Amino acid sequence: MRLVIWFIAISAVILLGWVLWGGSWEESFSLAGSVAWLERAGPWAWAAGIWLLAADLVLPVPGTVVMSALGYVYGLALGGLVAAAGSMTAGLCGYGVGRLVGERAARKLLGDRDFEKGRLLFARGGGWMIALSRSLPILPEAISCTAGLVRMPFGRFVASLACGSLPVGYLFAWIGAAGREAPGWALVFSLLVPAVLWLAARKVIQ
Template structure:
């Protein structure tokens, strides 16, 4: 129960951040604004893009728009790679936030029973949650923070994070290259592709 309350609390904080600053950031980082921002950064535009995506942990940055801008500026191959790296960086930052809370403090907040349940949940099924959530709003940050809090094995977390981030990064980079609005099937692809990759990765990890 306490683990659920923690997850809800983190999600609410992210939602409040979106309500307070999301509108202004969406105006600043429209596709045209994001492209201009990356071009202005010059040869370090790729690093600026990664930093911008990583900051999504604490700021309501429209990540899919930034990934599309990276595709527009750098093309599918490089833009997709940079977008995926930014998505991975955001997940690692979220995981790190959770790990910054010491295990003793986490056990006090959650209670030993909920901490152990959460640890078991993320050790067994956390990979699916991390991989499939990367294209969704709010959930990626909340899941990454919770994974860190309950000490999901880092190697397993990274494997699932990569499986979720690569399809999403390249998909939205392609949308930027094609100069299209996000098509309806893109959401389906961004959910199914990470699930298929994680299924393959699980077999490899074993």
């Protein structure tokens, strides 16, 4: 029960940021606004894009729109690589935030029983949650923080994060490079491909 409360609390904090600042950021981080923001960074646009995607952990940044903007600025190959790197950076930051809470403190926060349940849940099914969440709002940050809190094995976390981040990064970079808004099928694609990749990867990674 405490694990559920933790997850809801983390999600609520992230959602509060969207409620408070999301409206004021909406125009700035439309596709056109994101492209303009990146272009102002000049030769450091790639770093600015990674920073924006990582900042999604605490700020209402529409990650898939920023990924599309990276595709528009850099094209599919480089834009997709930077977008995937930004998504992975965001996930690693979330995992790190969870790990900053020491295990003893995490056990007190969740209780020994929920801590062990959470550890077992993320050891078995956490990869699916991480891989499938990368294109969704709010959930990626909350899941990454929780994975770190319950000490999900780092190698398994990184592998599932890559399975989600790479196809999502390249998909939305392709959309941006083509100069279009995300079509309706993009969400299906951004869930299906990570699922297939993780299905293959989990057989190799223990």
